[in-house]
Amino acid sequence: MSIPATSPFGRRRFLAASAGAALAATALPGCASSVDSGSGGSGSGKTTLTIMSVANEWDAKTIKVAEKALGMNISLITTDTTKLNAMLAAKNPPDVVRGLGATETPYFAARGLMTDLDPYFAKSTALKPADLDPVNDVWRYDGKKQGAGPRYGMAKDFSQDSMFWYRTDLLDAANLDHPSATEPLSMDEWLDFGERLVKRKLGKVKVYGLNATGMGVFPQLMGMTASAGGSLFADDLATVDFSSPEALKALQWYLDYAKADIGPNVINVNPDGWDGPTYMANRMAMSCEGYWFSGQISTDAKVAEVSRFAPAPQLGSNRISPCFGATGFWIPRDAKNKDAAWKFFEWYFGGQPAQDRASSGWGIPSLKSLRSKMPQTNAFQKQAFQVQQQELDYFKVLSFTPYAQQAALEGVLNKVLPGAVRSKTAAGKVADTLNTGMNALLAQGKELVQ
Incomplete structure (x- = not known):
C-alpha cells in the first residue's frame, strides 16, 4: 500500500x-x-x-x-x-x-x-x-x-495506534475532567467527550471534538471488535463478518460517530489531510494518533504544554491496545x-x-x-x-488477512459508508453490504494465493 x-x-x-x-x-x-x-x-x-x-x-x-x-x-x-x-x-x-x-x-x-x-x-x-x-x-x-x-x-x-492525545486547554474551556492516564475511557465516553468538545459556526465544524480513525477506518473497526471480545476476520482469515454481535457493535459506534459529525469521517474529510496541522492550530481537541505524534507536538512548546496522552478507549471488557x-x-x-x-x-x-x-x-x-x-x-x-x-502491557497482534490489502478493504468502506450515514441506514443492513463486498474481494485473493 x-x-x-x-x-x-x-x-x-x-x-x-x-x-x-x-x-x-x-x-x-x-x-x-x-x-x-x-x-x-x-x-x-x-x-x-x-x-x-x-x-x-x-x-x-x-x-x-x-x-x-x-x-x-x-x-x-x-x-x-x-x-x-x-x-x-x-x-x-x-x-x-x-x-x-x-x-x-x-x-x-x-x-x-x-x-x-x-x-x-x-x-x-x-x-x-x-x-x-x-x-x-x-x-x-x-x-x-x-x-x-x-x-x-x-x-x-x-x-499503539488506538491511543489518543488531547488538549487540556480545550477540555478546561468545556469544563470537562481530563481522561485518566491509567484507566481507558469506554468508546461511548470518548464519543461523548467529542460531542461536548466540537465547535460549530453556521452549521460547519470549526474545531473538531475528536478524530477517531488515525490509521484508517478498517483497522479501528478491527481493534474495537477485538476489545468487545470478537474478531472481524474468521479464523482462516478468508472472510469478514460485520454481523457478529461484537463487529456490529463496532460498526454502530462508527456510524454514530460519523452521523454526529464531530470529527473527520467518510463524509467530511479533514481538508488538512491529516491531524498534524489541525491539532497544532487549536482546531482539534482529541486526536487518535499513537506515541509517534509526540514528535509533532514537541515542535511547539505552547502546544506541548497543554497536550496529554491517554490509553486506548475500549468498546468492551477485553482491554487491548493494538498497533x-x-x-x-x-x-x-x-x-x-x-x-x-x-x-x-x-x-x-x-x-x-x-x-x-x-x-x-x-x-x-x-x-x-x-x-x-x-x-x-x-x-x-x-x-x-x-x-x-x-x-505496552495491552499490546496484542491482530492478524490481518493475507487475501486483500488494507487499501482494498478501505475502498469498500468508502463506497458503502457515506451513503449509509446520509440515509441513516440500519447497522445490520450496512453490515450485510460490507460482508458481500469484502468477502468477494477476499475470495478472489484466496484463489490467487492457492
Whole structure:
C-alpha cells in the first residue's frame, strides 16, 4: 500500500545520522561482513543497494550519510504500489522495501515474496531476537496467522495506534475532567467527550471534538471488535463478518460517530489531510494518533504544554491496545543483494539511526534496549512516556488477512459508508453490504494465493 505524503507516517522523518554513524557501521558483525559486490551499476565497484521508501525520509544528505556508513551506493525508488507489484512480478524487486508490518506481512508472505530473515537474525549480534520488542511479531507469518512463524521484516519504530492525545486547554474551556492516564475511557465516553468538545459556526465544524480513525477506518473497526471480545476476520482469515454481535457493535459506534459529525469521517474529510496541522492550530481537541505524534507536538512548546496522552478507549471488557503500522522494511525473496540489505538492516535498525529515532519522540524504539533513550526531559515528555510504558502491557497482534490489502478493504468502506450515514441506514443492513463486498474481494485473493 502506498503511503500518501499527507499521512501521519509520511511525516515521520528518518533522522539523518550523526558523524558517528560511520564509526558505528564498522562494528557491524555477522552477515554484514560478507556483502556481495555484484550489481554495482555506478562504475565505482561498490554494491548499489536499491531501496523503495518515501522520499521525504531520504533527502540527499541522508543518503550520503547512509552511503558513507555502509560503504555502498544507494538508489532510491519512491514508494509506489503499482511499481512494486510490477517489479516483484518481473523478479527484479528493490533490495529493501518500506512497508507496514501490521497490515502487509501476511499479504506478501503468503505469496512467497518475502525473504525469511530468521537465519540473519540468528547470526547477528547487532539485532538480537531477545531484544526485539514484541511488536515485531506483526512481521511474522506462519502460513495461517500473523504473529508466529518466520520473521519477514522489522519495525523501525512503532506506536499503539488506538491511543489518543488531547488538549487540556480545550477540555478546561468545556469544563470537562481530563481522561485518566491509567484507566481507558469506554468508546461511548470518548464519543461523548467529542460531542461536548466540537465547535460549530453556521452549521460547519470549526474545531473538531475528536478524530477517531488515525490509521484508517478498517483497522479501528478491527481493534474495537477485538476489545468487545470478537474478531472481524474468521479464523482462516478468508472472510469478514460485520454481523457478529461484537463487529456490529463496532460498526454502530462508527456510524454514530460519523452521523454526529464531530470529527473527520467518510463524509467530511479533514481538508488538512491529516491531524498534524489541525491539532497544532487549536482546531482539534482529541486526536487518535499513537506515541509517534509526540514528535509533532514537541515542535511547539505552547502546544506541548497543554497536550496529554491517554490509553486506548475500549468498546468492551477485553482491554487491548493494538498497533496498525509497525512501519519498517523487508527484503524481497528475489532481491539481488540480500547480504547488503541485511547490512543496511543492522545499521538502520541497530546503529546510530535507531538511536537518533529513539531520542526524537517520533515513535517507540523497535529494540527494547533503546527504550531508555525515549525523551523524558520536560513534563509533557514524562507524562507521555509513563502512559506509553503502562500501555505496552495491552499490546496484542491482530492478524490481518493475507487475501486483500488494507487499501482494498478501505475502498469498500468508502463506497458503502457515506451513503449509509446520509440515509441513516440500519447497522445490520450496512453490515450485510460490507460482508458481500469484502468477502468477494477476499475470495478472489484466496484463489490467487492457492
